[in-house]
Amino acid sequence: MPSDYQSNIDLAENVSLDPLAVGRSRCMANIAFSAGSIILSNSSFIDILLPSEKGHRCDHCHNLSGIGSLKRCTGCASFYYCDHTCQSKHWKSGHRKICKLYNTYISAASFQALEEHKKMDALLLSSLIAHLSSVDAKERDENTAFLTFQSLLPGPMTTSAPPICPKHSFTAGVIDGFYSRFENNNFSIHSHFNTYAHGIFPIASRLFNHSCMPNAAVKFIIQVHKPVKLEIVALRAISKGDEICIPYIDPALLQTRTTIFDLTYGFTCSCPSCNVIRKVGFIPEPPKEPVRFQAVCERLREFVGVMGLSPFLTGDDSLFPTELTCVLHESFISTLSEQFSAASHDGRYDVALESSSSLFALYQLIYPLNYPQIGKCLHLLEKAKTCWNHIVRSTSTMEVAAELKNSVVAAKQILTVIGHEGDHDDGPLAEIETLLLEVETYD
Known part of the structure; x- marks a missing residue:
């Protein structure tokens, strides 16, 4: 796994999971948090830009540079980077498994037939498989992020995974198992509260339940040469022993x-x-x-x-x-x-x-x-x-x-x-x- 990935939090000190007899465990505050406090800081495991952001942002660190100032991958001409540092990190973390196959994959009829949100799922799943195929199996199976991702609850919908880009050694059942955790565990990554990418942040998905009146919210930090970082911020004072919840959807969706x-x-x-x-x-x-x-x-x-x-x-x-x-x-x-x-x-x-x-x-x-x-x-x-x-x-x-x-x-x-x-x-x-x-x- 990439050395950039860090959980950046001592879960035993700040928060803990309270197991329940029925349903998901609850994330409880072990200390008091004031409004604005950072509860969790966690780098992305896997992320992809929206198609509209291609060429505007670095595919590795998401730095916004604009068309013409980023360096295009010479292999596929579809991924863009700040410089050689970002390109090298992205290559090692999985792009090398996708590069030569990417354009054929996205132009294929099977991919084009997918709904737009399913295309994003397919691209994110492809990036995940490419990443897992780029690391040693022992290192992969001992990684906290991957183990946490595997522990996430699958969604209620049982559909087979869409076609993916890289060649791999995983069975169809394993791929379907990964995909079953996608729709209910991915995050929309935003800047100034406008979505520009999707990503997997397993620890945040594992810890925080939903509330339509949450006491915490998600924000994202962009740093040059580093994976995008998710932070959970306290919206108001949280007492020791309180459950910490975030919104999974817009609370204004009162009927739906x-x-x-x-x-x-x-x-x-x-x-x-x-x-x-x-x-x-x-x-x-x-x-x-x-x-x-x-x-x-x-x-x-x-x-x-x-x-x-x-x-x-x-x-x-x-x-x-x-x-x-x-x-x-x-x-x-x-x-x-x-x-x-x-x-x-x-x-x-x-x-x-x-x-x-x-x-x-x-x-x-x-x-x-x-x-x-x-x-x-x-x-x-x-x-x-x-x-x-x-x-x-x-x-x-x-x-x-x-x-x-x-x-x-x-x-x-x-x-x-x-x-x-x-x-x-x-x-x-x-x-x-x-x-x-x-x-x-x-x-």
Whole structure:
């Protein structure tokens, strides 16, 4: 196995697995973690870039360099590297088993017939087999990452593995066994919360269960010449003895999450959020008439403004008003998002800010504290940009200026918890710092 792979954590000191009679073990905190603490730091075992990122990022370390500045593999002309160091490491870790076969493989009818997400699985599985075929069997079978990967629970779907690229000595049964752990144990690797690759991180998959109201989240660190690193970050204070959970899917998938859990992961989620949704029962569509829709938005903002902790965080469904059940319909969040985006684009900033306030209220209701990806802080950043455009392009009020300042300060506070992630040259934190300077200038 590559010498770059490290678990980088003393599991006996920081966290431990609490075995259960039924179901997966629980990852328990052996020490107290404050918000922003790094619970786990773990380099990737296997990873692959999305096709759209080919030529933009190094295939070994994922450094973002742009077309023309990376060195192309002379053997297949389909993989790109920062320099000879990255190319050599990638070659030794498995690319040499794929290089001459890769272009024939991806152009074959059997590969092209696969659905897009299955193509990614096929490429990741091919990289795994190429990697395992590149190391000594004894070294492979004693490696912590590989042993942990083999211990992962297979998914509920029993399908044969797709065709793979490298020649190998594994039996079809072994390959199918590897593949059975793919869909429910892979990670989408993101930078600035935008997915650009997929990867296998066996220790993180083994340790952390899911919650739709998690107390921890995943981020990724890109370092030149090194495999991408996954970090588990505490979103809020975690006491010693608490279970540490991460989200497997977007918590905003309020209606479809149960089906996803059943088909992809094979479990029924019993987190506080899912318990409330089950008790709510039938979720009606939101009203289509603009006046009635706006009335629901006003009621939502009013409720969230006085609710304290969200019922979806506490699990107390008695705190959730029955007249707001329609906001749990997945079309409600998409409608608000479209209204906000369209109004911002068209320069109707007052309409955009009203939609933004309703959307943020919904995020406060359904997302956990300090959730970074597509919820609170990134929306706050977009709201702050809209406020700024409103100020510089129209006659705005002091209330808009105050809303700008509040939004950008709140966005920074939440993003500071998650810290820098992915590419370090730009991103949300840099945008926030720029907006803060503009706010100071305006003041």
